[in-house]
Amino acid sequence: QKEVEQNSGPLSVPEGAIASLNCTYSDRVSQSFFWYRQYSGKSPELIMSIYSNGDKEDGRFTAQLNKASQYVSLLIRDSQPSDSATYLCAVYRGSTLGRLYFGRGTQLTVWP
């Protein structure tokens, strides 16, 4: 079982729709969870972090965490073509030299 798994893509949504990106992780001791956005040819950019169960909202982005189900998601409301990118889920376990574990990423396309 992979450390971090993301829903297979690619995901395609129309402009203005809600894009839903999902991620599961295998280690129950995981402490912190991150979503990165990576545009083609660019390095990953942190867009959301979440540490406690529940929802965290930042503008059009909402991260949801359910530690009992070992599940974290990212919702993008009012999707824009500029949101088209690969989204990487990352997990920090707190006990492994501070490294992050990354999922394979989900490619999102928002079409006008």
Place this chain on the structure above:
Amino acid sequence: SAVISQKPSRDICQRGTSLTIQCQVDSQVTMMFWYRQQPGQSLTLIATANQGSEATYESGFVIDKFPISRPNLTFSTLTVSNMSPEDSSIYLCSAPGQAPYGYTFGSGTRLTVV
């Protein structure tokens, strides 16, 4: 979050040669991380670089091939040695922000080995 300057941004190298990639962080960080990202793939951790100790390498990566230096708390280098076309990839460095939130990445080095 830390701001990381990485260079070179890209390079084309002959097989058998070596390339050293540099990362400078704008604040002191205990750990820095080096990743490789092949086209269309996610990030693969090469090694963790702690200041004052030997780097810790992930399975499949060895010090002779990817020597790392970490002379102080703001700087690290990764060398890709005796390169082959299979080493063509994007190499990224990363560092954590405050405790351990907001890991940031350098802008990446796109390496092509011919």
